[in-house]
Amino acid sequence: xxxxxxxxxxxxxxLGVFIIGVIWRIGSIVLSGVKADLANPKGSxxxxxxxxxxxxxxxxxxxxxxGKLQLIAGYAFHLGLFVLLFLAQPxxxxxxxxxxxxxxxxxxxxxxxxxAEVAFAGLILLWLHRVLNPVxxxxxxxxxHIGTILVFLVMLSGCLALAxxxxxxxxxxxxxxxxxxxxxxxxxxxxxxTFVMSRGYTGAAMGRxxxxx
Amino acid sequence: xxxxxxxxxxxxxxxxxxxxxxxxxSCVHCGLCAEACLFYTETGDPRYTxxxxxxxxxxxxxxxxxxxxxxxxxxxxxxxxxxxxFAKWETLVxxxxxxxxxxxxxxxxxxxxxxxxxxxxxAFSVAGYAPEGMKEATRRALKIGSPMGVTFKxxxxxxxxxxxxxxxxxxxxxxxxxYMTLFxxxxxxxxxxxxxxxxKIFKTAGVSWTIxxxxxxxxxxxxxxxxxxxxxxxxxxVVDAAEKLGVKAVVSPECGHAYTAIRxxxxxxxxxxxxxxxxxxLELLEQLKSEGRIKVASxxxxxxxxxxxxxxxxxxxxxxxxxxxMNSVAVNFREMEDQGVMNWCCxxxxxxxxxxxxxxxxxxxxxxxxxQIQQTGxxxxxxxxxxxxxxxxxxxxxxxxxxxxxxxxxxxxxxxQEE
Amino acid sequence: MITRIESIxxxxxxxxxxxxxxxxxxxxxxxxVLAETKVNRDMPSSAVLNPAAELWRDVRQRxxxxxxxxxxxxxxxxVLINANGDRxxxxxxxxxxxxxxxxxxxxxxxxxxxxxxxxxxxxEGGPSDRKxxxxxxxxxxxxWFLASIFLFLAISGLILLFxxxxxxxxxxxxxxSVLASASKEGHNLIGPLFMLAVVLMFIQFVRRNIYQKGxxxxxxxxxxxxxxxxxxSNFFNMGEKSMFWLLILVGSVIIASGLMLVFPVFGQGRExxxxxxxxHALGAILMIxxxxxxxxxxxxxxxxxxxGMTTGYCDLNWAKEHHDHWATEVIEKGDDLSQxxxxxxxxxxxxxxxxxxxxxxxx
Numbered sequence: 001x002x003x004x005x006x007x008x009x010x011x012x013x014x015l016g017v018f019i020i021g022v023i024w025r026i027g028s029i030v031l032s033g034v035k036a037d038l039a040n041p042k043g044s045x046x047x048x049x050x051x052x053x054x055x056x057x058x059x060x061x062x063x064x065x066x067g068k069l070q071l072i073a074g075y076a077f078h079l080g081l082f083v084l085l086f087l088a089q090p091x092x093x094x095x096x097x098x099x100x101x102x103x104x105x106x107x108x109x110x111x112x113x114x115x116a117e118v119a120f121a122g123l124i125l126l127w128l129h130r131v132l133n134p135v136x137x138x139x140x141x142x143x144x145h146i147g148t149i150l151v152f153l154v155m156l157s158g159c160l161a162l163a164x165x166x167x168x169x170x171x172x173x174x175x176x177x178x179x180x181x182x183x184x185x186x187x188x189x190x191x192x193x194t195f196v197m198s199r200g201y202t203g204a205a206m207g208r209x210x211x212x213x
Numbered sequence: 214x215x216x217x218x219x220x221x222x223x224x225x226x227x228x229x230x231x232x233x234x235x236x237x238x239s240c241v242h243c244g245l246c247a248e249a250c251l252f253y254t255e256t257g258d259p260r261y262t263x264x265x266x267x268x269x270x271x272x273x274x275x276x277x278x279x280x281x282x283x284x285x286x287x288x289x290x291x292x293x294x295x296x297x298x299f300a301k302w303e304t305l306v307x308x309x310x311x312x313x314x315x316x317x318x319x320x321x322x323x324x325x326x327x328x329x330x331x332x333x334x335x336a337f338s339v340a341g342y343a344p345e346g347m348k349e350a351t352r353r354a355l356k357i358g359s360p361m362g363v364t365f366k367x368x369x370x371x372x373x374x375x376x377x378x379x380x381x382x383x384x385x386x387x388x389x390x391x392y393m394t395l396f397x398x399x400x401x402x403x404x405x406x407x408x409x410x411x412x413k414i415f416k417t418a419g420v421s422w423t424i425x426x427x428x429x430x431x432x433x434x435x436x437x438x439x440x441x442x443x444x445x446x447x448x449x450x451v452v453d454a455a456e457k458l459g460v461k462a463v464v465s466p467e468c469g470h471a472y473t474a475i476r477x478x479x480x481x482x483x484x485x486x487x488x489x490x491x492x493x494x495l496e497l498l499e500q501l502k503s504e505g506r507i508k509v510a511s512x513x514x515x516x517x518x519x520x521x522x523x524x525x526x527x528x529x530x531x532x533x534x535x536x537x538x539m540n541s542v543a544v545n546f547r548e549m550e551d552q553g554v555m556n557w558c559c560x561x562x563x564x565x566x567x568x569x570x571x572x573x574x575x576x577x578x579x580x581x582x583x584x585q586i587q588q589t590g591x592x593x594x595x596x597x598x599x600x601x602x603x604x605x606x607x608x609x610x611x612x613x614x615x616x617x618x619x620x621x622x623x624x625x626x627x628x629x630q631e632e
Numbered sequence: 633m634i635t636r637i638e639s640i641x642x643x644x645x646x647x648x649x650x651x652x653x654x655x656x657x658x659x660x661x662x663x664x665v666l667a668e669t670k671v672n673r674d675m676p677s678s679a680v681l682n683p684a685a686e687l688w689r690d691v692r693q694r695x696x697x698x699x700x701x702x703x704x705x706x707x708x709x710x711v712l713i714n715a716n717g718d719r720x721x722x723x724x725x726x727x728x729x730x731x732x733x734x735x736x737x738x739x740x741x742x743x744x745x746x747x748x749x750x751x752x753x754x755x756e757g758g759p760s761d762r763k764x765x766x767x768x769x770x771x772x773x774x775x776w777f778l779a780s781i782f783l784f785l786a787i788s789g790l791i792l793l794f795x796x797x798x799x800x801x802x803x804x805x806x807x808x809s810v811l812a813s814a815s816k817e818g819h820n821l822i823g824p825l826f827m828l829a830v831v832l833m834f835i836q837f838v839r840r841n842i843y844q845k846g847x848x849x850x851x852x853x854x855x856x857x858x859x860x861x862x863x864x865s866n867f868f869n870m871g872e873k874s875m876f877w878l879l880i881l882v883g884s885v886i887i888a889s890g891l892m893l894v895f896p897v898f899g900q901g902r903e904x905x906x907x908x909x910x911x912h913a914l915g916a917i918l919m920i921x922x923x924x925x926x927x928x929x930x931x932x933x934x935x936x937x938x939x940g941m942t943t944g945y946c947d948l949n950w951a952k953e954h955h956d957h958w959a960t961e962v963i964e965k966g967d968d969l970s971q972x973x974x975x976x977x978x979x980x981x982x983x984x985x986x987x988x989x990x991x992x993x994x995x
Contacts, residue, residue, distance in 0.1 A: 028278070029238060032231040038480035040490065042530050052323055060319045062555065066248035069770065074243070074321075113821060121825055125782060128773045130242070132944075134259040138979040139242035143281075159821045160814035168810050188282050188557055191322055197235035199323030205232075206325075209477060210530035211554065213318055259979030 003167060011098070014178035021185020022193055029197060041208035048207010049200040055212070056199050073125040075153075080119025088112040090164065116159060123152055143188050147192050150180050151189075220297045221340025225273050225294075228332035236329060237274050239322035240264055246316040246326055251558050252309040255578040263316035263326045266305045269298045270333045299342045306330065306337055308345050308571035311562035312437075312470075313523040318555060327528070334439020343438050344568040351434040351443050358450070360434045360567065361398035365426050368396070372424075381412050382611070386458065387423035392497070393460040393489075394422055394518040395431035395451065397468035397477070399599035404577045407467060407599070410626035411494065417629055418506035420497075422464070428454035431466050433474035437564030445482040448474055455489050462490040464497055467620055469524030469562055469598040476529065493525060494622055495597055499534040502541065509541050510630035513536075516545040519621075520605065521599035522558035535597055538621055542628050549585045557581050559596075561604030579608035586616055597621040708901040720906040728910070732917045733794060739921050743928045753934045755950045761949040762968045764959060766940035774836055775941055778829035785826055786920050788819040793913060820894050827887045834880055840867045841876040846957070864956035878922060886915040944976050 037045075061072050085091055089106040096103035107115075127148045130136045154176045161169035184190065206213035247253040259265070274292045275282040283292025316326040326474050326629040337343055351358035357364060372383050384390060392415075400407045428450040435444025455463050465472040476491040492500075501507045519539050525531045532554055539546050551557060559582055560575045582605065586594060596602055596615050602618050610618045682688075691700075691712050693989050699710040708714070767775070791799065792815050800808045851870040853863050868876070889912035892900055900908070930937050936950030948968055951959035962968060969977075 025238070025388075029231050029234040032229065032234045032278075034231045035481065038484070038486045039477050040480075040486065041500060056321055056323050059321075060555065061551075062315070063245055063319050063321075066254070067245045069773070070243055070245055116821060117824055120822065121777075121828060123491050124777055125773060128776050129769065132772050132776075133244060133769045134978045135244035135247045135253070135262050136242055139244060139258045139262060139265060141242070144242055156818070160818050162817040162821065163813050166810045166813050169814055188238075188241055191241050194235050194238040195322040197231075198239040201232045201235060202320075202323045202325040202328075205328070208530070211527065212531065257977050259977075 003171050006171050006178065010178050011174070014181040015099075018181040018184055022190070025061060025185055025190050026193060026197070029194065034201070035140050035207070037208060039208070042210035043207050045204035045208045048213070049204040051198045052203025052213050053196060069125070069129055073122045073129065075122070076118045077126055079123025080115045080122060081119075081151075083107065083115040084112055084119060088115075116155070120159075123148070123155070127152070146183070147187050150176070150183060154180050185200065217339065217341045218299065221336040221342070222273065222294060224339040225270060225333065225336035226277070228270070228335055229274055229278065232325070233274065233329060233332065234271070234278060236322075236324040236326075237271055240320075240324055241322070243321060245319055245321060246324075246533055249315040249319040251311075251313065251315070251560060251578050251581055252574070255580050256574075260305060261309045263330070264324070265311070266302065266310055267326065267329050267333055269302050269336070270329060272298065281283075291579075298339075299337060299340050303337060303342045303344070304570070306376065307332060307347065307394070307564065308568060308574055309548055311523065311558050311560060311565050313558035314528045315523075315555065315558070318527065331436075331439055333440060336578060338438045338440040344564070344570055346567045346569050347434065347438045347564045350564075350567045351438050351440065354430070354432070354434045354447055354593050355443060358428075359398040359401075359430045360432055360499060361402055363398045363401050363430070365429065368424075368429055370400055371401055371408060375409045375412055379409055379412055381416050381421070383408075383412055384423040386426050387421075389460075390421045390423040390458065391461045392420060392422040392464050392492075393425055393455050393458055393462075394464040394466065394494075395471065396424075396429055396466050397431045397471055397476075397599050399432070399468065399603060400466060403603060404620060404623075405597050406623050407620055410620070410623045411466075413626050413631070414498065414501070414507060414622075414629060416424065418501045420501070420506075423458065423460070425451075425454035425458060427457075431468050431471035431475070433478075433569070436470055436474045436478060437567070439503040441482055444474065444478065448479040448482050450480065451475060452483060452487055455487070460489055462492050463487075465493045467494060467597045467599050467602075467622055468560055469522040469529075469600060472529045472531070473524045483541065493529065493531050493534075495525070495531055495534040495538060498622065498625060499537055502538070505535055507625075508630045509628055511628050512542055512544050513624065513628060514544040515593050516547055516589075517543050517593035517595050517619075518547050518549050518586065518589040518591050519552065520559065520594055520596040520601060521553060522567060522596060522601050523558050525597060526556065527554050531585060535621060538594060538625060542625055545591075547589045547591055551585070551588050557585060559604045560608070561600055566600055566604055575604070576611050582608060583612050586614070592616050594618045595621050595624055641981075707899055711902070714902045716903060716906060720910070723910070724913075729794060729797060732913065733798075735917060735921060736924075739924050743925065747928075747932060752932055755935050755947060756953050757949055759936060759947045760949040760986060761946040761971055763971065763974050764948055764951050764962050764968050765944065766946045766951075767944050771836055771943065772941055772944060774829070774832045778833050779825050781829050782919075782923065784822055785819060786916070786923075788815040788822075789813040789916055790920075792819065823890050823894060826890075828846055828953075830879065830883045830887065837868075837876060841873045843873070847873065862953070862956070865954060865958075867955060867958040869955065875922060875926060879919070882915045882919055885911050886919065889915065943974075943978075945969070 016187060059067070086095075087107045089109070089112070092103050092106050106112075127145075130140050130144065130148070154173065156172040157169070157176050161173045164170070180189075203213060242264070246263065246264050250261060250263050252261040253259070253263075272292055276286055276291070276293055277283070282291065286293070310330050312326045312327050312331060317324065317328065320326065334343070353362050354360040372385075376382055394411065396408065404434065411487060414420075430451075433444055433447045435441070435447050451463065463475060465475050472491075472493050476493070479491075480486045498507070502509070516620070517539075521527070521535060526535065536548075536553070544554060549556065560578050565571050565575055586609075592615055596605065596618065597620065599620075602620065605616075605618045609618070700712065702709045730923055791811060795808060795812055795815075799811070802812065820907060846864060846866065847870040849865050849876075850865050854870060855863060856867075856873055889908040892898075892904065892908040896905060930941070936947045939950075940946040948959065948963070951962075
């Protein structure tokens, strides 16, 4: 009975909250508005915005030197998670069945496993860094920790259910994923969407000044 | 009349635009901004982490714009912004930040932290939580016209010396001249050779130029203390003078924040664009050189290196000109590590040089610049900002180094072909 | 620092290891073959021997272990019945699980008794007010990364080994099957991360774990238990170095056997898999035993032991007592810090200027 609830109404509810919440958050940011810049520009704002959106993926040299840990663990986690979330067969099947109606080619099983391991390593190292490094320890708040732990639990429950033979394990994974979807719009996890805006705004401002930021 | 703190909070509230909202929404507390900040890397104190300096602004944003903040407020729990926050954060906001902009360049989610610090200073200055030295400088600028108290009379005395030494006459209040130039008080008082240099260069190049007796001050203390009314007043004087004289362009001198003030913030402060253009002296010099109006006659083979002023290069967009001018005149130009857009701050920008309380910290973090200079192995440091110049000289003296600091414009002036 | 209990438990492990190996050796002797043929001789000569007896003897590979041929391509596909399998199963059920379990419980019990008698070993002269920098952020990260992975693998592995006798009676078969599947999947996925963690640990700490002058005498004096209390040591004492090398060597066995078990695609047959299983289990039980001691010392066993690995700084008196040579070097260089300096670097105190400013404005 719990299973039916998790598979049915709670899924629809959490997906709905996620979609509406994300749109609401993005909307409220944009609607706060930005004052027009009256200074004579040296370069283009839109190309600056577009440019910065992509160049910030490439770490700046200072970061490569002093922030190696965040860089390596950060990319390991994000890339591993992205790959396993969107390119692993069980997830593609789920998304095709419940959201999009269409599927796409999956990566081989061994690639799924490796990306999961990379993602785990990255996440654990990142969280340890957050707790042990004085700067991140000073900055971090409850939201950061809850977000990390929730994502970790979703990943762990998924790993435990990998045999795909036991309903309780699959339902636990789905339940945790639904809790994550519910938490998402109210948390720092929104950076997954808002980073486009923050990079864009800065890129535009710097682009107008003729600086490649 | 609400108390200053309340006014400060209101001023802060006005700063919460879409950019600020996106920045606070995206910051995942990764700590990389600290690795770019001079004040953190040279002290190891995590409280100098750039985004941490913005805790007061973040508190207000969270309280008033986020779900959890609004929920907390309605339930009467959670952290609210208090006057104590302003008191505790004053030194972080003013003593340990020069608005240098390195943090904004490295943030993985693209946050312009410098932009936010500038905005947070609006609240702090209104609430009265700004360093005494900077408050005094701003008062003098508004009342007398210069943060160092330099009047037109003082400038005239300097100009008289220049005219005597060069045999040139310096045009004052010349209507219809092409360029109106500004000076920073720092140059007038400490480095008047700059005035001599541009007089010579403009004569050689046949540039029609003038100085306004009503508005010659380039430095904008309002920008540094973070007060838009003061900043607008100071910029407004320059704009009015320039438009009264009907010049084509205003030349911003070797002063970092002056360029930011007149070129980028000015139109937004006064609410309209100008009837003239703004050009930095280095941009003008490079233009004159490429047009052939000035020619380099001799070159200097002294080994030298270049300090890129933050507000001109990284935050100003005058990136290529300093290097090109150096290369045209210096045979032995040795670039420092991190030369160019990511060069390290001298430690004196953003009003820190006017803040006596911050002197100890400023000298402590000079170790970065010291390391950069020593790595090049040269004894001559060239720069294009009078404030950087004085700060560099102080740091060099403090660490008993043997480095000479010279101005790029002066260096050029020594080596162009005279008519 | 290795305590007497550590050295006793090490000795115990050595005995049990040796004992198990002896058992294994004993089982490899064809004792059963002798028994079988004995039975045959008791049959009446007039009885017709099972005409397929020869065939079945070959199939069971009692004597020669001959392999047949099969159309099925694969390792061991010509072996119909693996005689060794039963030996291995008996070893696992009758030796490995009971003895291994006793060893683990025994260590916990012994440590409990030791703590009740001896209590927490305090810093001689009490803690000082000065600190030494011991472990960087990166080093602490690697340690806790390895620790968390080890803990997860240990627990999931123990569920897999001891689940049937210990957990099924408590949880029932259905719940246990879910738990077992989860443990297996988790253990297999996280396993390779243990390899990454050990490699990182090795690279970072190998330099400080090379044998130095004074290590042997430290060991012979039992780390201070025998003879005079004060036994000087370097950054790591011989006990810690021994544990490091045990981790690397036994850990390598665990990793190699683990990889063999989780990737049965490299031509290893059933015998290799059985060996890998035994090696994996023995290695793991050994490591878990040692780590139980490590956790004991690092937490409740000794005052001041945990600080270095959590905060990065250790107490000066603790350092002088347990790692004298290293502590002296640091102090001579003037690198020791006050509590206030540490707090500044941790960001847990306000910057000086802020304090001055607040004092000025009377706050």
